Amino acid sequence: MDIDVLTRQTSRLGIDLATLMEPVRAQVEAALSGLGGHHRRRVCIVGDGDSYHAGCAAETAFELIGDVICEPQPAQRFLSYHVDTLPKAPGDSLIVLVSASGRTERVLEAAAAARDRGLVAIAVTGNADSPLALAADASVDVSLPEPEPSPGIRTYQASLLALLLLAVQLSAHTGSEATAQELCAELVALATTVSATEQALRGPCEALGHALSDAPVIGVLGTGPSEGTAKYGAAKLVEGAGVMAFGQDLEEWCHVERFAGPLDMPLVIVAPSGKSQRRARDVALRAATLGRRVIILLPQDDEPLFAAGLQVLPIPGSVREPFSPLVYHLFAGHLAAGLARHLGRRPFQSHRPTGPAKA
Known part of the structure; x- marks a missing residue:
């Protein structure tokens, strides 16, 4: 593969x-x-x-x-x-x-x-x-x-x-049926947003794969629907590049993995517009001050974040929070590709002489 x-x-x-x-x-x-x-x-x-x-x-x-x-x-x-x-x-x-x-x-x-x-x-x-x-x-x-x-x-x-x-x-x-039809129309419109987001993220995520390839572990954080996105994103880094990664709730990371080394452990934070975005921005800044390498996915029209060691990946367009997983997972495939390319790996460890994922 x-x-x-x-x-x-x-x-x-x-x-x-x-x-x-x-x-x-x-x-x-x-x-x-x-x-x-x-x-x-x-x-x-x-x-x-x-x-x-x-x-x-x-x-x-x-x-x-x-x-x-x-x-x-x-x-x-x-x-x-x-x-x-x-x-x-x-x-x-x-x-x-x-x-x-x-x-x-x-x-x-x-x-x-x-x-x-x-x-x-x-x-x-x-x-x-x-x-x-x-x-x-x-x-x-x-x-x-x-x-x-x-x-x-x-x-x-x-x-x-x-x-x-x-x-x-x-x-x-x-x-009402009318409301359901309006929601379906929103999903239809997201096809354009998905294409624009994929194109916007390809280059930056491939470059990040090179920059983060020295990390022994990568955390991916999100809350609500974004916790599902975080779990999926971490899974793609594991399966696609053989990099140890974990998906975690924002606040749970603050309570537990915040204390784990290495101190420059990369974190990818999924932060679409919605109820938990303010906390996601706070966690991103706090993690950066602790020395973490932080990548945060934010809507491109949001107020930017600035901190040493923090990079914003802007996401084009707008999407209601319950539908945001359709857009905010797109970083995962490109980041996994960048990591795999720099590390000389193939998906599911298929580069190994013993074959995929075999000891």
């Missing part, structure tokens, strides 16, 4: 978003209608890796737009603990099972566990004929044209889009 797959995948995201929007919206509407169409009290999103991160990134949209309790769960936690806590009352809970391949083992087991408990499930998958699609009560196909093996960049966006559209469609049952 070559390094350029990271750049190729990231550069196609704007086109993918425009292409997927209408067919995925129609499938989401049909899936919910086929399951009765009535409002649910809670949604539990189950997945592993990128699929779990997409659930974390979409949680705020389900709660603020869809007006439901949302519970993103790694598949093993759902299997071992959570499924037995969910009410069996008809119409109470909707399980959303996410797997790009449709073959993730624990997610398939989660589908069986949900069925055994009498819970209704929708699959979000890139394989309409997969075991997961067949195991669920309804499915949403997010398959992509010209797929290729990669660290899950295009597939992540496709899964995230389906989840956001589920949240919007659920809102139609509590609000």
Whole structure:
């Protein structure tokens, strides 16, 4: 697997978003209608890796737009603990099972566990004929044209889009259809923003890959929907460049990892417009004064930040906070490519003689 797959995948995201929007919206509407169409009290999103991160990134949209309790769960936690806590009352809970391949083992087991408990499930998958699609009560196909093996960049966006559209469609049952249509129009318009952001970030993130390649670990921070983005971004640095990285909540970093060495540990802070942005800016300045190398993603029209060791990556356009994960994750593929190129690595450690990710 070559390094350029990271750049190729990231550069196609704007086109993918425009292409997927209408067919995925129609499938989401049909899936919910086929399951009765009535409002649910809670949604539990189950997945592993990128699929779990997409659930974390979409949680705020389900709660603020869809007006439901949302519970993103790694598949093993759902299997071992959570499924037995969910009410069996008809119409109470909707399980959303996410797997790009449709073959993730624990997610398939989660589908069986949900069925055994009498819970209704929708699959979000890139394989309409997969075991997961067949195991669920309804499915949403997010398959992509010209797929290729990669660290899950295009597939992540496709899964995230389906989840956001589920949240919007659920809102139609509590609000107005007109409002749901307006929200869908916002998502359509984001295709242009995604393309502009990808182009704006490519050069700076590739350069940052060179500058940060000496770091033994990189932290990626965000709160609310941006915590999901942070987890996903860290995962791409691990998978794409073999660099140890972690995604963490802003305030949790202040309580724990702030005390970890090295003192110049790089931090990428995801700070779209919204309820936690002020705290994100404060944390960025504080971290820089502690000697951290800080990169903060901010809307390009925001008041800039200035501090030694702090770099701002401006994000074009505007986006409501629950939809911001569609835009603010774009740094990850390009930064991973820059790191991998400078370190002489390939995705999933495939440069090693023993093969991908083998000891």
